[in-house]
Amino acid sequence: MFAEPPLQRPHAALVDLAHSGASSFLAVDERQPVHLRVLDPRGAPYAEVHASGDRPVYMALVGQPFFLVQRHGQEAVLVPRSGGAYALSSLDFAPSPMARGDERARGPFARLFARPLAQGFVDGFLSTSALPSPSGGALFSPAWSSQGSPPSRVPVGVVGGVVLGGAAVAGAGAVGALVGNQLAFGHLQATFSQTGQIDAAQSLVVEGWRNAATALTVGAVGLGLAGGGLVLWSFSLPDGEVALP
Numbered sequence: 240m241f242a243e244p245p246l247q248r249p250h251a252a253l254v255d256l257a258h259s260g261a262s263s264f265l266a267v268d269e270r271q272p273v274h275l276r277v278l279d280p281r282g283a284p285y286a287e288v289h290a291s292g293d294r295p296v297y298m299a300l301v302g303q304p305f306f307l308v309q310r311h312g313q314e315a316v317l318v319p320r321s322g323g324a325y326a327l328s329s330l331d332f333a334p335s336p337m338a339r340g341d342e343r344a345r346g347p348f349a350r351l352f353a354r355p356l357a358q359g360f361v362d363g364f365l366s367t368s369a370l371p372s373p374s375g376g377a378l379f380s381p382a383w384s385s386q387g388s389p390p391s392r393v394p395v396g397v398v399g400g401v402v403l404g405g406a407a408v409a410g411a412g413a414v415g416a417l418v419g420n421q422l423a424f425g426h427l428q429a430t431f432s433q434t435g436q437i438d439a440a441q442s443l444v445v446e447g448w449r450n451a452a453t454a455l456t457v458g459a460v461g462l463g464l465a466g467g468g469l470v471l472w473s474f475s476l477p478d479g480e481v482a483l484p
């Protein structure tokens with residue numbers, strides 16, 4: 240089968256999601272390649288996508304009360320109860336209890352989704368074809384559903400860096416307190432040498448500087464351990480972030 244777009248509008252979309260009448264969408268918001276299969280309530284294939292993660296992908300959800308989203312041997316049930324986009328990261332995935340869908344129905348299309356489709360592939364295709372460059376415009380981006388917004392993400396590495404910065408500030412404060420303690424103690428010794436008596440007020444100053452140095456040292460060590468642990472943890476997380484429930 241051979242298909243060719245009309246020369247007048249070679250980049251016209253086959254389906255314009257903004258005017259398709261669909262009110263619910265699955266937003267593939269992963270920042271890494273992800274291969275999804277979506278089935279209808281009967282287990283029949285509804286849609287398939289292998290996104291590269293370089294930009295969000297939106298899939299219209301129409302005609303069914305719920306959908307089964309399959310990803311890497313896991314699956315989640317998506318019930319679009321309200322209009323808007325349902326983030327893939329908001330779904331609860333669990334290991335698939337059984338094989339679903341008919342692999343024979345995919346046929347030669349299985350190879351089509353063997354690799355993620357990225358913008359670079361489109362750019363490379365356009366560079367080797369006679370098609371003109373597509374005109375720029377606003378990308379389709381529906382509002383989040385009240386039940387499908389993505390979870391908040393905490394940049395663990397950034398938080399760890401901030402905590403390490405706090406440890407450095409506390410450490411500098413501890414050094415300053417130690418210098419203040421030494422100066423105050425030297426002044427106390429000089430006063431004692433002149434008068435033969437210990438200045439009570441100056442003794443309190445010395446004690447205050449010592450307590451401050453101790454507290455700041457303990458704080459610097461604690462913050463340093465916590466910040467270092469967060470930074471090391473971020474290396475084992477995708478994108479160095481953790482999702483909040």
